[in-house]
Amino acid sequence: MIKGLFWIFLFYFLGELISLFIGGFMPGSIIGMILLFLSLLFKLLNPAQVKNTATTISKNMAVFFVPATVGLMTYFSLLKNNFWAIIVSIFVSTLLVMAVVAWIQQRFEFKNEIDTNDNQAIEQ
Amino acid sequence: MKIINTEIFMLLLTIGSFLLGTIIFKKTKISFFQPLVIALCIIIPFLLLTGIDFESYFEHTQPLNFMLGPSVVALGYVLYEQVSHLKGNILSMLAAIFTGCVVGIGSVVLLAKLFGADQVIVASLAPKSVTMPIALSLSDFYGGKPSLTAAFVAICGIFGSWLGPFFLRIIGIKSRIARGLAMGSASHALGTARAMEIGAVEGALGGLAIGIMGLLTALLMPFFKELF
Numbered sequence: 001m002i003k004g005l006f007w008i009f010l011f012y013f014l015g016e017l018i019s020l021f022i023g024g025f026m027p028g029s030i031i032g033m034i035l036l037f038l039s040l041l042f043k044l045l046n047p048a049q050v051k052n053t054a055t056t057i058s059k060n061m062a063v064f065f066v067p068a069t070v071g072l073m074t075y076f077s078l079l080k081n082n083f084w085a086i087i088v089s090i091f092v093s094t095l096l097v098m099a100v101v102a103w104i105q106q107r108f109e110f111k112n113e114i115d116t117n118d119n120q121a122i123e124q
Numbered sequence: 125m126k127i128i129n130t131e132i133f134m135l136l137l138t139i140g141s142f143l144l145g146t147i148i149f150k151k152t153k154i155s156f157f158q159p160l161v162i163a164l165c166i167i168i169p170f171l172l173l174t175g176i177d178f179e180s181y182f183e184h185t186q187p188l189n190f191m192l193g194p195s196v197v198a199l200g201y202v203l204y205e206q207v208s209h210l211k212g213n214i215l216s217m218l219a220a221i222f223t224g225c226v227v228g229i230g231s232v233v234l235l236a237k238l239f240g241a242d243q244v245i246v247a248s249l250a251p252k253s254v255t256m257p258i259a260l261s262l263s264d265f266y267g268g269k270p271s272l273t274a275a276f277v278a279i280c281g282i283f284g285s286w287l288g289p290f291f292l293r294i295i296g297i298k299s300r301i302a303r304g305l306a307m308g309s310a311s312h313a314l315g316t317a318r319a320m321e322i323g324a325v326e327g328a329l330g331g332l333a334i335g336i337m338g339l340l341t342a343l344l345m346p347f348f349k350e351l352f
Contacts, residue, residue: 005194012197027261029196030342036200037339047204054201061195063142065256066163067185068192069278071271073168074178078242079272085239090252090276093232094284094310095291097253101224101333102297102306108216109299 004053007045011036129176134184141166155282155314160274195257203335210332217305221333224309225340228253229348237351247352248272251341252280255312258338266349277312284311285318300325308333 015032019025039045072079079086127133144166145159171181182189207214229250236246248268251259256277263273288307297303300323307315308330316334320327 008194008197011200012193015197024265025346026342027196027265029193029261030258032193032197033200033203033258034339034342036197037203040201040204041207047201050198050201054198057191057195057198058202061191061198061257062160063139064188064191064195065160065260065274066138066142066167067182067189068260068270069160069164069274070167070171070181070185071178071269072164072275073171075269075272078245079275082236082239082241082245085236085241086245086249086276087279088239089232089235089241089249090280091283092235093228094253094280095287096231097224097228097310098284098288098291098306099295100227101220101309102292102295102299102302104220104223105216105302105305106297106299108213108220109301112213112216 001053001056004050007050008032008036008053008057011039125174128174129180129184131184131187134181135187137167137170138163138185138188155285155318158278158282158314160278192257192260196261199255199257199335199338202331203339206328206332206335209328212301217301217329217332218336220302220305221309221336222340224306225253225337225344228310229341229344230351233348233351243267243352244269245272247349249276250345250348250352252276253310253312254338254341255334258342262342262345266345267352278314281311281314285314288315288318289322301329304329305333309337312337 011032012029014035015030016028018031019028036045036050040047141163142159145157145162148162149157149159171178232249232252233246236249241249244267247266248263250266250268251262251273254262254277256274259273259277260270264270284307288311289303292303292306297306303322304319304326307319307326312334316327316330319330
């Protein structure tokens with residue numbers, strides 16, 4: 001647990017450091033996430049070192065969102081004034097993302113299926 | 125009064141409300157009753173009634189809020205685990221999610237501007253399809269307000285997980301991989317939880333989509349920020 005926390009904090013710090021050097025192009029935590037992912041992928045870090053801590057954190061992280069979300073209480077009038085703009089753009093955009101991702105993925109799969117069928121036909 | 129406006133009381137209130145939220149959510153299984161939503165419905169009225177302002181609440185709950193950063197970093201491990209267990213064509217999935225990501229940020233920003241939304245609202249809406257910790261960091265970083273983004277991410281997740289399976293059926297999606305990816309890309313963890321109810325394949329790919337969507341959105345945000 002502590003070992004995992006050490007690694008996660010270390011990658012977080014490295015991320016913040018790099019973010020500082022590249023002039024704040026991207027948040028440090030996200031650079032830290034990418035670094036951790038790459039280190040695991042290229043076997044620079046043994047996954048067992050972070051497994052327990054990372055899984056525990058990501059399973060329970062919803063509680064960490066509460067303080068920031070309570071800040072909504074300071075934006076009631078802003079939300080009221082922009083209510084329909086927010087609701088309509090979220091609804092439409094969410095459905096668009098869903099449709100685009102599903103269509104592209106499905107097209108690829110069916111294309112592959114046809115290709116493999118063709119190949120099998122040629123082999124026969 | 126003094127004992128209420130303290131770190132230990134506010135942390136207790138926050139964790140307690142959230143815990144109550146998880147119990148209510150498990151009992152009712154209504155997707156609107158997310159633990160986070162229930163926690164808000166307890167904490168916000170409490171602060172308004174006691175007259176404690178948000179700034180001092182936020183200061184007292186810093187230990188929890190600090191963990192947002194490590195939560196983002198921990199997702200690096202989650203993404204690694206999903207990628208290493210992945211079977212199938214990763215390139216087609218990346219292409220699908222990449223396009224979804226561009227369409228997602230682009231459409232929500234343009235629509236909100238079209239409806240005349242305030243600039244801070246537009247910037248807070250941009251990362252709405254992404255998993256909460258990444259969305260909050262991105263919002264804070266690119267001129268949005270994490271509090272607003274949290275609400276938008278939650279609305280996006282609740283809406284997508286509620287309507288998603290029906291919507292995917294009427295637009296003729298038969299591929300299980302496509303359904304899982306779409307639910308995870310559009311509606312993050314809530315979409316994935318719903319996808320898991322449909323099937324294991326859908327659930328696993330929803331999980332993968334959350335990570336890739338978060339990563340791609342983080343990489344693409346700098347190019348979109350001019351639009352806000």
